[in-house]
Amino acid sequence: MKYAILIFVVFIISSCKNKRDDTAAITKLPYFNSGEFTPEWDRGVHKIPSFSFVNQNGAIVTNETYQGKIYVADFFFTTCPGICPKLTKNMKTLQDVYKDDNDIKLLSHTVMPWKDSVPVLKDYAIRNNVNSEQWNLVTGDKKGLYNIARNGYFADEDFKKTQDESEFIHTENFILIDQKGFIRGVYNGTIELDVQRLRRHIEILKNNR
Numbered sequence: 001m002k003y004a005i006l007i008f009v010v011f012i013i014s015s016c017k018n019k020r021d022d023t024a025a026i027t028k029l030p031y032f033n034s035g036e037f038t039p040e041w042d043r044g045v046h047k048i049p050s051f052s053f054v055n056q057n058g059a060i061v062t063n064e065t066y067q068g069k070i071y072v073a074d075f076f077f078t079t080c081p082g083i084c085p086k087l088t089k090n091m092k093t094l095q096d097v098y099k100d101d102n103d104i105k106l107l108s109h110t111v112m113p114w115k116d117s118v119p120v121l122k123d124y125a126i127r128n129n130v131n132s133e134q135w136n137l138v139t140g141d142k143k144g145l146y147n148i149a150r151n152g153y154f155a156d157e158d159f160k161k162t163q164d165e166s167e168f169i170h171t172e173n174f175i176l177i178d179q180k181g182f183i184r185g186v187y188n189g190t191i192e193l194d195v196q197r198l199r200r201h202i203e204i205l206k207n208n209r
Helices: 002-025 084-097 118-127 142-152 157-162 192-207
Strands: 052-054 060-062 070-076 104-110 135-138 173-177 183-188
Touching: 052 142, 070 084, 070 192, 084 104, 084 173, 084 192, 104 142, 118 135, 173 192, 183 192
Parallel strands: 070 104, 104 135
Antiparallel strands: 052 060, 070 173, 173 183
């Protein structure tokens, strides 16, 4: 019995070690070219389409703002009582971690542009200590925002099922975009472990530029 227990313990320790080694051995990330988020390792096909929105300071934010940068995108609204405070908190954590790294940026899109005007976003940014040099909160045309959420970032799970364009978008996803505009990872922005995984993947992109 003693030997059986000993063998079991050694097996568990060995398994855990192998898992850690597998994680440490990851040196590249897949591409995600569709809303199914099937990893594709050869090449990226789908890029984030062109966009133009307005940030919390009234400045225009476009693809060129993020050209050559690694960035994390999400979708929120300022009066959201549920998941959005967690998303904002974890985006703020990313801002703090990469505050001295000009190659890492953040981009939060409102899904309630009819209420989240520039002054409203500005107030929200101040209350959440958003650094506008690194993190843009953007508003704009509802059609443009919803289109890029669904067809650019594949961020709306319900739309894939219903195809209802009038449906309100609410997603907990953080989407990792590489320096060329390809989607390289999707994470639950409300879960700390997933945010840690995101940070590890950011480092992989930095090392593979």
